[in-house]
Amino acid sequence: MNTTILISDLHLSEHTPALNQLFKQCLNQWQGRIDSLYILGDFFDVWIGDDDDSNFIREIKSLLKQFTSHTPIYFMHGNRDFLLGKQFAAETDIKLLEAPQLVNLYGQNYLLVHGDELCTDDIAYQQFRAQSRNPLWQMAVLHKPIAERRMLAGQIRQMSETRKNSEGKSEISDVTENGIEALISTQNHQTLPTLIHGHTHRPAIHEHSYLNQPFKRYVIQDWANDYGGYLAVDAQGVHVHELKL
Numbered sequence: 310m311n312t313t314i315l316i317s318d319l320h321l322s323e324h325t326p327a328l329n330q331l332f333k334q335c336l337n338q339w340q341g342r343i344d345s346l347y348i349l350g351d352f353f354d355v356w357i358g359d360d361d362d363s364n365f366i367r368e369i370k371s372l373l374k375q376f377t378s379h380t381p382i383y384f385m386h387g388n389r390d391f392l393l394g395k396q397f398a399a400e401t402d403i404k405l406l407e408a409p410q411l412v413n414l415y416g417q418n419y420l421l422v423h424g425d426e427l428c429t430d431d432i433a434y435q436q437f438r439a440q441s442r443n444p445l446w447q448m449a450v451l452h453k454p455i456a457e458r459r460m461l462a463g464q465i466r467q468m469s470e471t472r473k474n475s476e477g478k479s480e481i482s483d484v485t486e487n488g489i490e491a492l493i494s495t496q497n498h499q500t501l502p503t504l505i506h507g508h509t510h511r512p513a514i515h516e517h518s519y520l521n522q523p524f525k526r527y528v529i530q531d532w533a534n535d536y537g538g539y540l541a542v543d544a545q546g547v548h549v550h551e552l553k554l
Contacts, residue, residue, distance in 0.1 A: 313414050314339060315540045317349040317423070317507025318531035320389065323365035325354070327535040331554045335539075336372055341379040348403075349507050349529065350387025350423030355466055357458040358451050359396035373401035385410065387423045387508065388434075389466075391441055392451065409492060411502060415544040418498060424508030424528070427488035431481045483509050489526065493519050503547065505540065507531065512538060514549070 321329055339346060373382060382403040386393060398405050410421045425438060440446055450458065489504070496502055501524035504517075512530040516523065527547055530538025535554035540547055 311415070311543055312343045313345050313347065313542045314343050315347040315349060315421075315505060315529060315542065316532075316537070317529040318351045318387070318510060319348075319537065320351055320354040320532065321369065322354040323363065327554055328532050328537070329365075329369075331532070331535060331537060331552060333372060334554070335552065336376050339380065340376050343380060345381045345383060346376070347383045347385070347406075347421065349385045349421055349505070350425075351389045351507065352384070352387070353390040353393070355462045356390035356393045357455065357462050358392055359394050359400075360455060370397070370401050373403060377402040383410075385421060385423055388425045388438065392447060409495070411496070414542050417542075417546070418500070418502035419542065420492070420496065420502040420504045422492065422504075422506045424484060424506035427484035427492065427506065428482060428509070429485045429488040429491075483511060489517060490519060493517075493524065503527065505529065505547075512549075 316335075319328060319332060321332060376382060382401075383406050384393070384398070384403045385406045385408055393405075395405070397403075406421070408422045408426070412419050412421060425434070429435065450461070453461070484506075493501060493504065501519060501522045503524060504526040506526075507529040509528055510531040511528055513528050515526040515528070517526055518524070525547075527540055527549075529540055530549075530551070532538075532552075537552040539550050539552065541550055542548075
């Protein structure tokens with residue numbers, strides 16, 4: 310106990326059996342042995358609505374429900390699962406978080422975001438992000454038949470994959486100093502919080518300074534194939550861990 314774990318960018322789906330098994334393995338190891346689990350977005354590769362009742366979704370719900378009966382899970386939306394809502398939360402007993410979220414863990418402040426909001430040079434994506442977070446837009450999408458939503462999600466995912474394959478890990482897809490400063494400037498503390506996020510698939514530890522105050526930024530390891538990673542936070546700070554099935 311006295312440890313909190315943070316994960317991001319698992320991109321789970323019915324097409325990722327190895328990752329699904331790795332996640333199940335982690336839950337078995339962590340349940341009842343940590344204080345809480347934070348999922349900072351893109352837990353699912355795609356989310357078409359809380360009414361999706363596929364076998365894969367039912368299995369994940371069961372795993373989460375069992376885990377939260379012993380250990381709390383806090384969930385923050387990513388750019389792939391922003392439509393996940395209150396029905397799913399109620400069925401699994403996870404707690405939904407708004408971003409940015411400031412949390413105090415073992416006497417230290419941590420600022421949590423998914424990370425896509427920090428990629429401010431990607432103008433086209435930021436425009437889509439603003440649209441997709443609009444409640445009216447979300448309501449219109451969720452009122453479409455589930456088959457149509459699956460098709461739409463597949464198209465969006467394919468566009469994302471095509472762009473990623475053509476551009477690779479371009480600078481435009483990474484966070485910017487302007488994005489970081491805009492976020493950290495909202496914090497009114499004598500000591501700036503440690504910033505933690507995922508999204509970029511560039512796991513690292515960065516040193517920053519704002520108004521001559523230093524702070525660290527941790528980028529969580531994404532999951533792919535049969536490996537992944539997580540951050541463990543305790544009274545001594547943040548610790549980076551790798552995972553392998």
